[in-house]
Amino acid sequence: MTEKENTFEQILEQLEHVVHDLEQGGLPLEEALGRFEQGVRLSKEGARRLDAAEARIEEILEDGRLVQAEIETNDEEKS
Numbered sequence: 707m708t709e710k711e712n713t714f715e716q717i718l719e720q721l722e723h724v725v726h727d728l729e730q731g732g733l734p735l736e737e738a739l740g741r742f743e744q745g746v747r748l749s750k751e752g753a754r755r756l757d758a759a760e761a762r763i764e765e766i767l768e769d770g771r772l773v774q775a776e777i778e779t780n781d782e783e784k785s
Contacts, residue, residue: 714752714755714756714759717748717751717752717755718752720744720748721745721748721749721752724741724742724744724745724748725745727741728742728745
């Protein structure tokens with residue numbers, strides 16, 4: 707399963723494992739570099755997901771403000 711197929715939580719868990727492995731030390735250089743590279747990919751994908759969630763939240767909030775403004779305008783017109 708690739709990073710893009712995993713949930714955000716799975717990506718975060720995998721990243722935690724990578725960090726743990728690197729902090730423990732003792733990995734051969736090539737393996738450590740491979741784990742570091744995997745961590746960078748996971749980090750980028752996690753950040754991309756967070757950015758997408760933030761954009762979605764902003765869109766929802768903007769839509770909510772528009773709906774609220776329309777309701778207030780309609781209420782004022784009826785008065």
